[in-house]
Every structure is written in C-alpha cells, then in structure tokens.
Amino acid sequence: MLPMLNQSPNLTTVVSVLGIHSLLQKVDTYLIHYSHLVARHEMQRRAYTWELLQPSVVTEHSIDDCSLAIPAGQSSYANLRASMLGNINSISYILDYHAYCAFNGIRKIRPALMPTGTSAIISHTLKLHYMSALRAFSRKNQELSFQHIHAIKSFVNSGNMFGLFLEDDAFPLIHNQYLFSGYLEDLLADMLLVNYGFCDVSNSFNWISDVPTSTHYSIRRMADGQTKCSSSYLLTRDAAIQIASSCEYPFLPIDWHLSYLLHTLSIPTYWSLQPLFVQGSQVGIVSSNQDERSSD
DSSP, X not given: OOOOOSOOOOHHHHHHHTTSOOGGGGEEEEEEOOTTOHHHHHHHHHSHHHHHHOOEEEOGGGSOGGGGSOOTTOOSHHHHXXXXXXXXXXXXXXXXXXXXXXXXXXXXXXXXXXXXXXXXXXXXXXXXXXHXXXXXXXXXXXXXXXXXXXXXXXXXXXXXXEEEEEETTEEESOSOHHHHHHHXXXXXXXXXXXXXXXXXXXXXXXXXXXXXXXXXXSEEEEOTTOOSOSSEEEEEHHHHHHHXXXXXXXXXXXXXXXXXXXXXXXXXXXXXXXXXXXXXXXXXXXXXXXXXXXXO
C-alpha cells in the first residue's frame, strides 16, 4: 500500500471539514457494482465513505439490455476487433510506457510522450495483453463498461459540479475520515481552479506522478489519456459532458476506453498527489471484478 504523503490539509481545508463550507456538497458519487457480489456491497456500506459520499449504486440492471448489441457497421466480430485495435493504437504509447514501468517495478511515472512517428506500434508484450483482454471482453465485461458510461451520463443530468466514480473494489486508502475529507477537499479546490478535466484518485500499481513542481497543491498534470485504471476517478462536469456525448459504444475494456476518449478529446488528465482509494482487487482485499463477472 502506498504510504500517505507527509503533508497535512491546509487551514482552509480544515475549516471546511469542520462544516463551515464544504466542496463535498458539489460532488455526486457513483458506485459501479455487480449485484451478485453481495459481500462486496456490504464491505462498501461498512466503510466510512458510504455515509460521507452517499454514492448512487449503478448495477448491471441499471443499463438498457439493448445497449449491449453490436452497433450498425460492426456486425461481425472481425470488424469489432478492427475497431478496437484502431482505438488502442492511438494510446499505445501510453500503454507501452505503463507496461514498461510495471514490468520493471518503476513507481514514479512521468507524463507519457507522444511518439514522433506518424503511427504507433504495439509491442509484442502489450499485444499479447491486448489480445487477452479482448478475449475476456465478454458480454458481462461489457456490462461493466456500460455501467461506467451510464454513471457518467447520470452525473451529466444531475447538474452538479464534480462526479466521483468508484468501482466496488475501491476502498478508502486513508483510514482517518477527517484526513480523507481534507485531502479530497484540497483536490476538489484544485480541480475547481483547472475547471475541466479527469483526475485519477487511485493508488493502482503504487504509482505516483513524477512531476516535481506544479502550480496546484494536490494534483499533477499527466499526458491526456494517461490513466492508471478505472477503479476510482473524478470528472468535472464539462469533461463528463464531452465523454457522454462521444461514447455510444465502448469498443474497449473501460480502463482503456476512458484513456482513449480522454486522449482523442484532449481532456486534461491529472493524478492526485495523495491517492484516496486502494484498488482492492489488486492488493488482495477482494477478487477481480471481471473474474467474478465472467464466472457467473
């Protein structure tokens, strides 16, 4: 588990936590949950974030079954695979860099650099990973992707300022509720200043941003589309509107598809300096969500 940074919330945040004013009221939280995992839902209810964030639960029953149909023009699996491969090519430089860091145990991650050539080439290792993910992208895995999109569209319709999206294996990394609230308040204040973007708030792979300086207290700008995962992330309203209006069919597993959309839409992508959530399926708290879905 990534240790907490040796810094405390600033005075403004402490005052906010005490109830004089709170940006938390400007956040709609959505929990992406697979309804068969009853025990996982109970774990979420026991966490202090349940009462603090009061998430709306989005299950596989929340989405329209017809959404899972392959759209016109993608009538064959071969065509669908070609579309997926084309999309992943546009972010392969990010995925290649992240694969290199993961395989070599690198924790400090710099903004990924766009290749100078006109086309990206997927490495052999990454292509094997891609093919494995594609084979596992079953109807039940598609449900997970559509749950995310449904949650994003629900946030757009809510009219609130920020949307926080959590998969049901995301648990608070910080055990102290008041420290958690303080760090989240600081993050929201910085996202309010930038006014537009996506912020990864997970501690996936124990990665931290290798951007040493910034004008912002709690976030660091990475390459557009450079996400860690889809386990826990924050969207500003305008960024969510862009995604919701550009995503009718997820051609990729949701982690990669969000990365693809952020990249192609040039949506600024940030990482929180202090991660807020641990990805439970990665550290052994719970088993993989996709494994559970596929085995059902």
